[in-house]
Structures are given as C-alpha cells and as structure tokens.
Amino acid sequence: MNTPPAIPALSPLAVPVPRPRLSSVDRRRQLLNHAIALFSRHGFSGTRTKDIAAACGVSEAILFRHFATKEDLYHAILDTHEAAAGKEEWLAEMQARAERRDDLGFIRCLLAQLLKSFREDTAFHRLMLYAGLEGHSLPGIFHERTGSRMIEFLRNYIVLRQREGAFRKANPDALIILLASPAMQYATSKYIFGIKAFRGTDKDAADELANLLLAALSPAPKRSKKTSKRKA
Amino acid sequence: MNTPPAIPALSPLAVPVPRPRLSSVDRRRQLLNHAIALFSRHGFSGTRTKDIAAACGVSEAILFRHFATKEDLYHAILDTHEAAAGKEEWLAEMQARAERRDDLGFIRCLLAQLLKSFREDTAFHRLMLYAGLEGHSLPGIFHERTGSRMIEFLRNYIVLRQREGAFRKANPDALIILLASPAMQYATSKYIFGIKAFRGTDKDAADELANLLLAALSPAPKRSKKTSKRKA
C-alpha cells in the first residue's frame, strides 16, 4: 500500500504553470547562468543543450535563438565569467597589509581568499578545470584576468620584501607557486573532488599553512654550517 | 597549382593493409591503451567508441565484444590503471634518504618524482582529473592505492622527524599538503594545461622548492618576540 500520487491534477504535465515571458536580456542571462551550472558539472561534451533549456523551462529552440551554436554559448561564458567574489575588496585588503608590512596577515589573507573563492564560486573553478582539460584555452583567459593581476601584485610585494631583506632571496616565481599552491590544492580536493585532506575549518587550514609559508619565506638564519647549533 | 595527391594507389581506402588478427588478450590490451589515451584527452563523454575502435584499426563491434558498454570500458581502465612509473624504486629511494635523515634529499626526491610522474604519465593524471570532475569516484580509488600509500609513508616520516625535533610541531596533514602541493600544482599547470609558471627545468624547480619547503619544516628558531633581531 504505497501512497498514491496525491495531486495528479497539479502534475507538471497537467497544468503547465504559466511561465512569465522574459525579455531577451533576462532570458539570455538565465540561459547563461544555467549553462554555467551544467557545464561546470558535466563539462562541454557532457552537457546537453536540452538540459540547459529544460533548466530554464523553455524549449531548445529558444536557446538556439540566443546562441547560434553550443560552442558560442560556451565561449560566451568563458569570455565573460570572472572569479566573482569581491575581487576588489580583496586586493584592497591585501594592499593594506602590504603597506604595513604585515607579512603573516598578507599570506593569511591570500590563502583565506583562495579558499573562499573555491568555496563560494566552485562552479567557476570547475569550469576552468574542464576548459583546461578539454583544451578550450580558457585558463589562458583566466590567467590574463583575475589570475595575472593577482600574480603581478604578489610578485611585486615579494620582490619588495626581498629587497628589504624580509623575504629570502629565492626565485620570485618559485615563491609565488609556494604561496598559492597549498591553498589551491587543498581547495580543489575539498570543493571540487570532495576529498578532505584536513580536519578543521578553512580558517584553521589557512592559519596553519600561513605560518608554515611565512617560515619558508623568511631569510635563512645565518649559520656557519648546516649542523651548527647556534652557540651564542 | 597545388601539389596533387601523389600516391592515390596507396591511400588507406585503396589498399586495406592486411592487419594481423590479434588474440583476445592482445586486442583487449590494445583497446584499453587507446581508450586511455582518448579518455585522458577528451574525458568520458567527449570520447567516442568509434574513435577508440578506429585507433585500433577495428570495427566498433570488436570493442563491444570486449566491453559490454562504454562505461564498462571506462571502469576497466579506472580500476586497473595505476601511476605506473617505478613506484617501488621511488619508495625505496625515499626510504634510503629517510634512514639517513637526509631531509633535503627526501623532499627533493619527493618533488622530482611528482614532476616525473606528471611528465611521463600525463595521461594518467589527466584521467584522474577528468574522473574527479565527472564524478566517476576514481580519485577515491587513486587515493586508496598509490596515493594513500605514499601519504602514509610521508606522514610516518614527518611524525618521526617531529619527535626527533627536526621538524616543526605542526599538524602533519598540513605538512603533507605543504610538501606535495607546489610540485603538483606546478606539474598540472605545465603538463596538463600547458602553462609554464617557471622558467628552467623540472630539476631546477624541484631544487628551488625543496629548499624553501625544508625551511618551512624546520623548527622555528627560538626568539623572544616576533621582531627580535637575535642580539647575541
């Protein structure tokens, strides 16, 4: 005795809820949004135009009225979509720490923001990964936008602090990799692959890693030999 | 005046080169190998069974004689394919460095091997990335094989060296992330996305990063305050 369908009269087939007729720009925006969600989950070739249209509650014909081809739709996304969440605020915050030479705060802020970006904008990062794997040259675009601006900023600070003697005189590119990688790797595992490599909150992870990274950046204490035990 | 096709008589269509009839196991192996190459490039949904069969020079019917469905083929790959390149030798080498407490050598070896794995077994890593994105739960399998064994080994050494006072008393999980991430990130960018974040060879990168990582792992020098300048 299973519960029979209670309200057959209200099934989607029976009463096609009168959807509002959206303006061209609104519908386009809606199509893009649902396309982002689906492409980010299934990749380009794993996403069906039918599903995108269905997600918006319209026929496929509508989709192809807005975008000539599936490729066009995909590129419309890749061309315009940036890592959203408060990039400007972030840069400002980093800038503030940089000005007062708060190295630990600087690194912490960097890591926290990377984690936040993956947490809140997972779709974007999945999209970038797919685009990179599928060879849609999008990581290029990413790198030339948010990415490279941040990298530029990072490198400037690193070089500055190296000149001031606060950071170790290593290859700045290596230091950039070192700073950004752990948070990216951790966030990718956690938010994209669903593997937690670390118990505790993102903040815990950021703090823990920031301390370690600062140690890596700090100039080597002067020692005569590897094994010398700093005998005052 | 373009050069006309020179040897029409030898075109593939004209003379169907008598391919050898392979044994079941050989053909199966060949199908798997070409499937790996194609799945790794285009993902599951981006790969056509036709292309796999064509790569082996046989009809699709042959493929479906060996694997009931495309899914079956894919899982046959994911279940059996491990990170190939000399895993045992690698562990032995790491073990040797561990025994003589050559921390820098230990880290260098780890990084060099990670880079080598991506360089020489790119298809495998692409496969894992795709599987993770497409939700084929394969990273799980990966993690339970090569991955987790290596992680186990790493953690043991880290904990040991922490007890011996040679490594900083931080969360071992954080240290593992710290150690492995830069090389993985760098290798992913370079070998999978084709972005070089670093001029120089892989060995240069490994050495540079290893030095930095060792600094991060080393215990903090005793200082009374953050800003103290170690006045003897």
Added chain:
DNA sequence: ATTATCTATAGATCTATAGATAATGC
C-alpha cells in the same frame, strides 16, 4: 571447431532549424 572480425543497422540521442503561435508594447 573456435573465435576474431566485419557489415549493416536499430534505436536513441543530440544539435540545429523551419514555420507557426501567442504574448507584449506601442
């Protein structure tokens, strides 16, 4: 005799379009 292989094709699905219809804005 066994079995690796092919041809041909079914049936599903996918992108894209043509032409008709109905809601909106003037």
Added chain:
DNA sequence: ATTATCTATAGATCTATAGATAATGC
C-alpha cells in the same frame, strides 16, 4: 507590430547488437 516562444522535425551522430565471414589452431 514586434518578438518570445512552441511544436515538429531534419540530419547527424552515437552506443550497441544481430548475423555473416574469414582466419586461426587443433
């Protein structure tokens, strides 16, 4: 009048199978 929308469908492509054929090993 304009235009957002739908239905219906073409044409391509994709997975999978049925049944026939030819190479191999005994």
